Amino acid sequence: MSGRGDALLAHASDAARVRALTTAPDVIALRVERVRAQVDALLWAGIVLGLAFTMVNVQTFAAAGAPQFSPGWWVAWLLDPMVSLVLLAVLRAEQVTARYQVALPAWARRTKWLTFAATYVMNTWTSWGLDDAPFSPAGVVLHSVPPLVVFATAETGPVLRDRLTEAVHRAVATTPAAPIEPTEPEAVVHAPVEQPVHEPAPAAHPRTTRTGGRKKAAARPRRLLADYVRAATEALDNARTAGAQVEVTPAWCRQVSGCSAGTS
Structure with a gap:
């Protein structure tokens, strides 16, 4: 059973470290940035392809029947x-x-x-039957889809980026506390027993207190990551309850929790 218990303890320690790292605000922010880059690349690809599709129809509209390769025909390419x-x-x-x-x-x-x-308008002008052209329902649908897709993409893009930023802020404010460096149980080592060596007692210090000696200062309790996160979360909740607008920054975390710059 001791071998199985040691294996379970090692597995629990590794799982605690992975959980602590995957829920760290910096790791969450890095993952969101990767998703943001993918979203931006896909949105820009759709927008550029949609605008490129409309270029030919806009040029035809601007040329207004000008002879091919004439000055008016070339200038029409500048409109789109x-x-x-x-x-x-x-x-x-x-x-x-x-x-x-x-x-x-x-x-x-x-x-x-x-x-x-x-x-x-320029892309679907002739499809609507204007300018002595026959009305074409298929042409209206065909030439309406790219501009409308570009419009919807451009309107949705800022909202998606705003929500991704909000996701990072919420992750920083609500990240569960977990130890960054979980310690493993130390093995008990039985050292050989040595005979005590009797040495002369040191001389008493000349400056003593009235009680007959100095009092040893109490050891300062060690604060864990969970304590800093708890203090920052409580300060954020109190500020929001009071109606204050708080921007969660490393400097703000250091101020309300007393943590170091690296921890913030």
């Missing part, structure tokens, strides 16, 4: 990139501000919606 670059600039700014939960001004959203509306 002009609108798309402005749209991409706004989306890039939203990508950064949403990560730090900062709202853009109203004109940013107006510019985004204006570029979307312009792209949609």
Whole structure:
């Protein structure tokens, strides 16, 4: 049974260390950052492909029947990139501000919606039967899907990034306490018994207290990671109960719990 017990103790120690590391705020934040990078890559791929699909129809709309390779035909290719670059600039700014939960001004959203509306109208103009063209329901559906997908993706992206940031904040505030370095039980070693050596008693210190000797200072209790997390959680709960807006930062954790910079 001793061999099985030692194996279970070692397994429990490894499990405690893995749990402590996987629930650490820094590890959670790293995982969220990896998910954020994947989400951003997929969103940008969909947006770029959707805008590239609309380029040909916008050029046809802008050329207005100009002969192929004529100056008007070449200039028509500039219309779609002009609108798309402005749209991409706004989306890039939203990508950064949403990560730090900062709202853009109203004109940013107006510019985004204006570029979307312009792209949609120019892309589906002939499919609606305008400009002496026959009405084509299939063309309306075909040329409406890419702009609408781009629009939905651009509106959803900032919300997803904001929620990912909120997930990191909640993980920091509600991470369960667990020891970072679990200690294993020490083996009892039976040392050989040695005969005591009688040495002369040291001379008494000349400065003594009235009671006949110095009192040994009480040892300061050791604080674990769980104690720091508990103190920070209680301070955060009290602040939220009082209606205060608290930003959980390492400096704030050091202030309310008294932990070191590395622990915070």
